[in-house]
Amino acid sequence: MIKEIDLYARQKRLAWFLIAPxxxxxLIIIAYPTIQVFVYSFMKYKLDGVTPPSFVGLDNYSFxxxxxxxxxxxxxxxxxxxVSVILESVLGLTVAMVANSKFKGRTILRVAIxxxxxxxxxxxxxxxxxxxxxxxxxxxxxxxxxxxxxxxxAWLATPATALPVIIAVDVWxxxxxxxxxxLAGLQLIPKDLYEAGSIDGATKVRQFWxxxxxxxxxxxxxxxxxxxxxxxxxxxxxxxxxGTKGGLATMAVYNQQQLVSFLDAGVGSATSVIILIxxxxxxxxxxxxxxxxFE
Amino acid sequence: MSTTKTAAGLEVxxxxxxxxxxxxxxxxxxxxxxxxxxxxxxxxxxxFFWALLSSFRPSNELFSTKLIPNELTLDHYVEVFKDPRFVxxxxxxxxxxxxxxxxxxxxxxxxxxxxxxxPFRFKGPVLYLVLTMTMFPQxxxxxxxxxxxxxxxxxxxxxxxxxxxLIFTMPFTIWVMTQYFRSLPKELEEAAYVDGASPLxxxxxxxxxxxxxxLVSTGLLAFIxxxxxxxxxxxxxxxxxxKTVPVVISQFTGASAFEQPWGAIMAASMVVTIPLVILVMVxxxxxxxxxxxxxxxx
Numbered sequence: 001m002i003k004e005i006d007l008y009a010r011q012k013r014l015a016w017f018l019i020a021p022x023x024x025x026x027l028i029i030i031a032y033p034t035i036q037v038f039v040y041s042f043m044k045y046k047l048d049g050v051t052p053p054s055f056v057g058l059d060n061y062s063f064x065x066x067x068x069x070x071x072x073x074x075x076x077x078x079x080x081x082x083v084s085v086i087l088e089s090v091l092g093l094t095v096a097m098v099a100n101s102k103f104k105g106r107t108i109l110r111v112a113i114x115x116x117x118x119x120x121x122x123x124x125x126x127x128x129x130x131x132x133x134x135x136x137x138x139x140x141x142x143x144x145x146x147x148x149x150x151x152x153x154a155w156l157a158t159p160a161t162a163l164p165v166i167i168a169v170d171v172w173x174x175x176x177x178x179x180x181x182x183l184a185g186l187q188l189i190p191k192d193l194y195e196a197g198s199i200d201g202a203t204k205v206r207q208f209w210x211x212x213x214x215x216x217x218x219x220x221x222x223x224x225x226x227x228x229x230x231x232x233x234x235x236x237x238x239x240x241x242x243g244t245k246g247g248l249a250t251m252a253v254y255n256q257q258q259l260v261s262f263l264d265a266g267v268g269s270a271t272s273v274i275i276l277i278x279x280x281x282x283x284x285x286x287x288x289x290x291x292x293x294f295e
Numbered sequence: 296m297s298t299t300k301t302a303a304g305l306e307v308x309x310x311x312x313x314x315x316x317x318x319x320x321x322x323x324x325x326x327x328x329x330x331x332x333x334x335x336x337x338x339x340x341x342x343f344f345w346a347l348l349s350s351f352r353p354s355n356e357l358f359s360t361k362l363i364p365n366e367l368t369l370d371h372y373v374e375v376f377k378d379p380r381f382v383x384x385x386x387x388x389x390x391x392x393x394x395x396x397x398x399x400x401x402x403x404x405x406x407x408x409x410x411x412x413x414p415f416r417f418k419g420p421v422l423y424l425v426l427t428m429t430m431f432p433q434x435x436x437x438x439x440x441x442x443x444x445x446x447x448x449x450x451x452x453x454x455x456x457x458x459x460x461l462i463f464t465m466p467f468t469i470w471v472m473t474q475y476f477r478s479l480p481k482e483l484e485e486a487a488y489v490d491g492a493s494p495l496x497x498x499x500x501x502x503x504x505x506x507x508x509x510l511v512s513t514g515l516l517a518f519i520x521x522x523x524x525x526x527x528x529x530x531x532x533x534x535x536x537x538k539t540v541p542v543v544i545s546q547f548t549g550a551s552a553f554e555q556p557w558g559a560i561m562a563a564s565m566v567v568t569i570p571l572v573i574l575v576m577v578x579x580x581x582x583x584x585x586x587x588x589x590x591x592x593x
Binding site for chain 1: 409410494574
């Protein structure tokens with residue numbers, strides 16, 4: 001008995017000892033910078049090393065919120081997020097259902113869908129940039145030779161054509177992730193439900209709406225949250241494919257530019273806080289939605 | 296039971312009558328299904344193959360509108376490996392991603408052992424916090440990190456990058472490894488404790504070897520995430536000798552500002568991608584397991 005109590009105390013002490021290093025690292029690299037970002041957001045803080053930082057109240061926030069570039073970045077990010085996440089969900093579910101069926105070559109399919117996911121985003125962006133090159137790109141050559149387009153298009157030159165291309169790249173890259181999560185969700189559905197459905201004469205389409213979709217929805221919601229949060233902070237694809245001068249910035253690109261190009265930690269931090277609030281709003285929205293429909 | 300039997304029994308004549316028609320229909324469906332499978336595979340792999348093909352094309356053929364090349368060349372690969380910037384960035388990426396994985400697994404797995412197996416009062420809140428942090432948007436602390444790295448004299452260093460990469464690798468590692476430790480049967484350690492082993496010995500000699508598959512999954516995912524990272528590498532390094540591969544590839548420039556050296560870019564892209572594609576093929580099962588453990592169980 002004494003030995004057991006002794007063991008419990010030792011385990012407890014060890015737990016603290018083992019958790020401490022990770023807690024320390026997380027405090028240094030996440031908690032401290034987060035607090036600093038809130039503090040800087042109320043300061044005039046130029047990173048030129050000349051002007052000393054000073055408190056300016058809400059000036060940085062009013063600067064960002066009255067900047068038309070910021071609002072265009074918000075619009076771009078929201079359009080990108082909504083369109084790409086919807087497409088990724090629909091395609092992801094399709095791919096997951098195909099990968100969940102039994103057929104020859106199933107392993108090939110599963111490896112194939114992992115390839116776009118594993119390729120670095122910068123590389124995918126460069127590869128697609130090459131594919132949609134105005135003169136030598138394979139997309140233009142094929143579309144032009146098939147007479148689908150009357151002349152070759154400089155896809156990335158204007159926001160109206162660049163945004164669909166960027167969404168396509170993201171859909172290509174992120175659908176596999178969606179599909180893999182949904183596949184794991186599909187595998188949790190008991191097989192006898194489908195057998196019972198078939199016996200009762202339900203068609204495959206009816207089985208999809210009555211069994212598959214409702215039972216995969218919890219997984220779908222988790223995947224949606226992951227993807228939405230990811231899409232709201234999109235940086236790499238936009239930065240690499242259209243740069244910072246194409247009039248097609250996102251919230252994250254705007255933020256990074258304030259910091260790196262204008263060396264303004266004050267405005268940069270205020271932007272970060274606003275982005276954090278936008279992301280929180282989406283999280284609240286999702287939790288509300290999932291509660292009302294599943295409890 | 297009897298109702299099912301009757302229902303099935305009643306249905307036999309109708310289905311038998313429709314067998315021939317149903318066979319034709321199911322064959323069409325079968326073909327459509329395979330068309331879909333092939334479409335998915337082609338859509339997923341085509342950009343990769345196109346980049347691969349482009350990386351072997353001679354420059355004069357690259358800038359022509361012909362789709363199928365007449366000849367293939369290794370010129371672009373020779374070119375990128377002669378470029379000291381690219382070679383240095385490869386070395387940097389290996390060091391940064393490698394160190395990140397080792398530190399994240401080292402610190403993260405002992406923390407996960409404590410959270411998954413040992414008595415600890417704030418277990419619930421800590422786990423919840425860890426899960427929240429796996430989804431933390433890096434952009435939100437960019438300026439805080441920028442100033443911090445400059446103060447610590449870690450700006451434009453590989454150490455600085457490793458430190459910031461722990462932001463997205465540590466919470467993930469702790470979360471997934473905690474799930475692994477929890478899934479191991481309790482009897483394993485009880486027997487060892489009865490024999491008088493210390494908790495640390497139980498962790499090191501009994502539990503850790505059993506979580507090897509988990510360590511492989513999380514290590515691979517952390518490595519891929521660190522290897523592919525762009526925002527921090529772009530923002531926190533300025534000189535060529537500190538840049539990582541994604542940054543250098545994004546900044547490749549040719550003789551003229553208007554035409555990029557596409558052959559070299561594609562060759563460099565393939566050099567950083569092919570190892571990943573091979574990893575994916577070999578560890579397909581482990582990667583999927585790690586990816587879904589991070590989300591579905593949450």
